[in-house]
Every structure is written in structure tokens, then in C-alpha cells.
Amino acid sequence: MDLSALYQSIILDHNRRPRNFRELVDADRRSEGRNPMCGDELTVWLKMDGDRIDDVSFVGSGCAISKASASIMTTTVKGKTREEASALFERFHDLVTGSPAARPDDPTLGSLAAFSGVSRFPVRVKCASLAWHALRAALKGDDAASTERQ
Numbered sequence: 385m386d387l388s389a390l391y392q393s394i395i396l397d398h399n400r401r402p403r404n405f406r407e408l409v410d411a412d413r414r415s416e417g418r419n420p421m422c423g424d425e426l427t428v429w430l431k432m433d434g435d436r437i438d439d440v441s442f443v444g445s446g447c448a449i450s451k452a453s454a455s456i457m458t459t460t461v462k463g464k465t466r467e468e469a470s471a472l473f474e475r476f477h478d479l480v481t482g483s484p485a486a487r488p489d490d491p492t493l494g495s496l497a498a499f500s501g502v503s504r505f506p507v508r509v510k511c512a513s514l515a516w517h518a519l520r521a522a523l524k525g526d527d528a529a530s531t532e533r534q
């Protein structure tokens with residue numbers, strides 16, 4: 385099986401039919417992310433249940449990588465605790481930046497492993513990590529104004 389083709393089809397599928405692509409009306413947190421280099425813009429909504437992410441959604445526009453990454457991010461962190469989501473972001477960031485600590489075979493990455501090829505295209509790292517930066521800002525309670533500084 386050609387794994388790179390499989391991963392690419394996951395990204396194309398999430399770009400075409402993004403999951404959790406809606407405003408979350410009963411959200412208690414919200415943050416915006418912008419990547420001016422590519423023109424990607426998105427908003428992430430969170431509904432927390434104590435320390436756990438009860439629901440998460442996003443709306444935005446941008447390239448296929450940014451939209452697919454946001455879609456897969458929502459499906460990955462839903463139900464996770466704040467700490468688990470942060471740990472996933474660290475592993476995902478290692479993967480897309482090509483860090484020596486990256487472990488593409490880590491089974492806990494699931495669909496996130498689809499983005500391992502991004503490390504060969506440094507200009508795409510911001511596209512792939514935009515939704516995660518917005519998620520982290522929302523978890524911290526930062527609003528749009530502070531995330532737009534990035």
C-alpha cells in the first residue's frame with residue numbers, strides 16, 4: 385500500500401468535507417487564527433466540561449492543508465483533557481516541523497500522521513499548525529486580538 389497516497393487522500397477528504405465545520409452556539413471559548421503568508425483564516429470554538437473538551441468546532445477559509453488540519457484537529461481533541469490536547473499538539477508540531485523528536489509511527493497520532501509530509505515544505509508548517517495555535521489560545525482563554533499577534 386502506498387501510504388503517502390493514503391495520507392494525501394485523508395487530507396483531501398477533510399478539505400472537501402470538513403468535520404465540525406460550524407459555529408458552536410453554546411461555546412464558552414473562542415479564538416481566531418490567521419496566517420497572512422497563505423491567507424488562511426479560521427475561528428475555533430470550544431465548549432469545556434471542567435478540564436475536558438466537551439465539544440469543538442471551526443469555521444474558516446484557506447488552503448487545503450489548513451482546512452484539513454483544522455478538521456482533523458477537531459475530531460482528534462474532542463473528549464480530550466486540556467493536558468492531552470496540549471501533548472498532542474506538541475507531537476503534531478514535532479511531526480510537521482521535522483523535529484528529531486518526531487515519531488510518525490506513533491499510533492496515538494492517528495490521522496494526524498497524514499501531515500508528516502508537511503515537514504518537507506517549511507512554508508506549509510504554519511498552514512498545518514494554525515488551527516492548533518488557535519486551539520491553544522482558546523484553551524488559555526486568549527481571544528482573537530492576542531492570537532492575531534502571532
Ligand code: ZN
Nearest residue numbers: 422424447511
Ligand atoms: Zn495555507
